Amino acid sequence: MAFLGSFSRPFMFAVALWPFVSALLTLPVLALLYHRENRIRFVSVVVAYGCVLYLLALGCFTLYPMPENPAEYCATHHLAPQLNPLQFIGDIRADGVTALLQIGMNVVFFVPLGFMLGRFLNARLRHAALAGFAVSLLIETAQLTGAFHLYPCAYRLFDVDDLIWNTSGALAGYAVAALANRALPSRAVDDDAIVTEPGFVRRLVAFCIDYVITGAMSLPCAAVIYLVAIQFVGFRPLTADMDRVVFMACLVVTEWVIPWMRGGRTLGAGFTRMTVETRPRDGARRVVFYLARFAVIGLVAWWLSGAGTGAHAMLVLGLGVFWLVAHCMPYDFI
Numbered sequence: 001m002a003f004l005g006s007f008s009r010p011f012m013f014a015v016a017l018w019p020f021v022s023a024l025l026t027l028p029v030l031a032l033l034y035h036r037e038n039r040i041r042f043v044s045v046v047v048a049y050g051c052v053l054y055l056l057a058l059g060c061f062t063l064y065p066m067p068e069n070p071a072e073y074c075a076t077h078h079l080a081p082q083l084n085p086l087q088f089i090g091d092i093r094a095d096g097v098t099a100l101l102q103i104g105m106n107v108v109f110f111v112p113l114g115f116m117l118g119r120f121l122n123a124r125l126r127h128a129a130l131a132g133f134a135v136s137l138l139i140e141t142a143q144l145t146g147a148f149h150l151y152p153c154a155y156r157l158f159d160v161d162d163l164i165w166n167t168s169g170a171l172a173g174y175a176v177a178a179l180a181n182r183a184l185p186s187r188a189v190d191d192d193a194i195v196t197e198p199g200f201v202r203r204l205v206a207f208c209i210d211y212v213i214t215g216a217m218s219l220p221c222a223a224v225i226y227l228v229a230i231q232f233v234g235f236r237p238l239t240a241d242m243d244r245v246v247f248m249a250c251l252v253v254t255e256w257v258i259p260w261m262r263g264g265r266t267l268g269a270g271f272t273r274m275t276v277e278t279r280p281r282d283g284a285r286r287v288v289f290y291l292a293r294f295a296v297i298g299l300v301a302w303w304l305s306g307a308g309t310g311a312h313a314m315l316v317l318g319l320g321v322f323w324l325v326a327h328c329m330p331y332d333f334i
Contacts, residue, residue, distance in 0.1 A: 013064055014061075018053050021056060029048045029052075031268075035273065051116055063142055066151050066155060079157050081158040087161055088165075109166065111170070113173060118175075118181070128170055128173075132170025132171065139162075140163060194265070206268035206271070221246050251294075254266060255298075259290075263275060277289070293331040295331075299316065
């Protein structure tokens with residue numbers, strides 16, 4: 001019981017971190033669920049955030065807590081890596097049940113990882129084995145380097161036996177996932193299925209993905225313009241204003257040019273399996289639709305950039321109220 005009780009403090013720390021990390025990962029989690037299942041199910045959300053808790057707990061179990069008084073600890077402790085793959089035999093002889101419990105926990109900790117890879121990510125056996133080994137090696141390296149030098153010396157033992165048992169646990173979890181896949185096969189998703197009437201959450205996730213992609217595009221573009229202006233024109237452009245202008249120019253590409261060429265699918269919409277064109281449109285009607293849509297998207301993006309005024313904020317709020325009433329955006333009526 002004392003051995004198992006030693007895991008209570010790291011687990012409580014993982015639980016304390018869980019809400020904050022989950023909030024940061026909300027967009028990636030929803031995007032992956034839309035891409036994988038083409039819908040959001042309550043069970044899938046619970047499983048996804050359960051996986052977040054598991055990964056946090058795995059890190060806390062293996063790296064937390066750090067010893068107090070680093071100078072004193074490092075002066076009196078010098079942990080050398082354990083590289084004998086058969087050392088566990090001597091440990092069992094010397095420590096008995098405690099050594100067996102340690103081996104068992106090393107296996108159990110990695111069973112969920114193998115299950116996640118086999119059940120939810122549809123990984124192959126060799127990929128699950130490599131992932132289990134890689135995650136274990138990352139943890140052992142962190143222990144060897146004092147959490148990558150956040151702590152001045154190694155405070156946990158690098159043990160090659162842990163690599164073996166952790167990888168074995170991942171393979172055991174993969175075997176359980178294979179049995180679950182056979183007994184309860186996942187619903188197949190048609191890769192060509194595109195949602196033409198997406199809800200608010202799916203649209204929001206797609207927009208956030210496009211917004212991040214636009215930002216990533218605009219940074220090198222702004223840098224090039226800035227360097228060219230200094231080198232050939234001889235002046236320094238106003239950085240904040242220039243950044244916004246370049247961002248809006250890139251937004252034209254991600255929110256107009258790309259969906260126009262891909263049947264209404266922006267990069268974010270393609271990942272979440274939707275189209276922004278909620279009905280067929282041709283000719284001038286399609287041009288007006290994209291013009292109106294970009295006016296709305298541009299308004300929101302300009303407001304998010306911090307350049308918006310109170311009027312911009314009221315317009316964005318008005319769009320939210322419009323959605324609550326009509327369950328669509330104004331440009332969808334075109």
